[in-house]
Amino acid sequence: MTLPTNSAEPNAGAQGMSFKAAPAKKLSVHLVTGFLGAGKTTLISRWMAEKPVDERWAILVNEFGQIGIDQTAWAGDDVFIQEVAGGCICCLQNMPLQLALGKITSRGDIDRLIIEPTGLGHPTQIIETLQEAHWQPYLSLAASVCVLDARMLNDARVREHETFIAQVAVADVLLFSKADVLSDAERITANEFAAELSPAKALVAFVEPESSCIEALSVAAKPPKQQRRSLLHAPVIVALSPRLDGVSAEQAAQAKLPPYHYHEPAQGHFIGGWILPASWCFCHDELLTELMSWRDAERVKGVFHTDKGWIFFNATALDLAIRSSEYRSDSRVEIISPIDLDWALREQRLLACLIAATA
Template sequence: MTKTNLITGFLGSGKTTSILHLLAHKPADEKWAVLVNEFGEVGIDGALLANSGALLKEIPGGCMCCVNGLPMQVGLNTLLRQGKPDRLLIEPTGLGHPKQILDILTAPVYEPWIDLRATLCVLDARQLLDDKVLTNQNFRDQLAAADMVIANKADRETPESRQALENWWAQNGEGRELHHATQGAISPSLLDATRKNLAPLPESAEHSHSHASTKGLAALSLPEHQRWRRSTNHGQGYHACGWIFDADTRFDTIGLLEWARLAPVTRVKGVMRIPEGLVRINRQGLDLHIETQNVAPPDSRIELINDADVDWNLLQAALLKLRLD
């Protein structure tokens, strides 16, 4: 049986960073796998996790739990049967609802295969101060489903967010654990905590996505001889636009970082080729984190998400001007 953990969290809470930390500190004699789902179709998290040493399966387009869970079951079966991992980490989109996923994982068909352990919800406590996030049904249900809440980005907390977390915990903390972390630095030992007897989750909040029902189950790729391409998606009150560029395209480093910093959106995430190698870009609100390495990725991918529609053509024109090749 594969020890399995669901790791949830709203947009920008730090799920992927937490998973990267867990993978970097996993037992050396274990094989781990990650099933990752994103709201957009570009596959940023897949690019971030590509060199982590884990088996990886992506489900793009926010559709892990749509169509009776078929996309999730295809990815899940592939990892369990072909990879036979010791542990599986499942990262749904930040706009995902946990109930359908937990229903699938606890279905009789998976009883011989899956040893379901604690569900972790990664939380940026400042989100508790944002009425739009706080009233989002998926955000509320992610916290309700958690056996363990990881209050991430402790280094960015404010007196107001600290008090909001204390107030929330006083009302909702019974029966679960709370841990604090900075940059997703959580111990793999937390994954072996047992599931709690939490109250049943409500039925899923209504969610829909703009992609067709015949959409593929792989992240966006480039047709032969096409230098770049873009993809948009929307649903649950959020809009996303992502771009992928071929391996021969590099971007001006300073200009790219300024573009990411100033883009009028709430979320920016990307892995981009620059003259120095690669830059990883992760921005939530005004928090911008960058990391450079002298190893270039096979292509460039970047995605923007916002809670209102944006002039993607204007942002695209500015991005294209930053190409060096």
């Protein structure tokens, strides 16, 4: 069985912006950054479990690839999810971010917005967008949080990476995730790393399994920097309406109908993924054996319908997480790799784990 490669996407054009009256209360916005596998999604899930019952939250999640996986982690939660897949929201003049912000602010029922960009996303441009004058009546930039796996500090490729440096620099709060698996030496390295930062962070903490560190959201954000730009660098203004060239957001989200596969080079990496119908059922044990053999990649993340129930799978070079999932719309998986892969062979081996593949 071979899946069709479908790269056709609806063209998204911007309409003129027509602002509504400014709301009585601004929406608090938190940027949550962190390198691939740092634990951003897990931390946000813990926050949602402890959020005030009288607050309505939204999450804007940006996936590096074309297939959204992180949004499946919050299936069933009372939270509005806005997904931006197929690239980094810090690129392309921030058009995807502008459109997503327009849709969220037009709802009028959101109290707090958490933006989770891809682990390879540079945060500076995102913050500049949030500080643009046309968003000020609607948004209040709150504490920015950087989630960091302290074990990564021993990897020079991470510690010296421009994006990693920028993620740490813009953060008001630095949270070291997965504290329960850190050695004493790794904790010392983490504390020394944080102590050397200038200016010092408002909050530095280790996230233990029983803690969410939700107090990070109450930290005061740094005063915004003055933005000096030429007229040629004026921001692109987009409509608050969620409709693009007559195509609704709902219709756009259905563009990648299963079975679907893609792969492409992006930002020095190779990325690919599959979306399969929800009715297709995998043999649980065979599937996990196959996915475990894919850990040569930097990240493998997916959700699957198996004969032992729906599961969420997330693996990096350092960590592995497998748990049940409430997501039921389809099975999907995405791979980020430093080298190009034999995608046809991966697909063949993935489909060999199927028990049933009926439409």
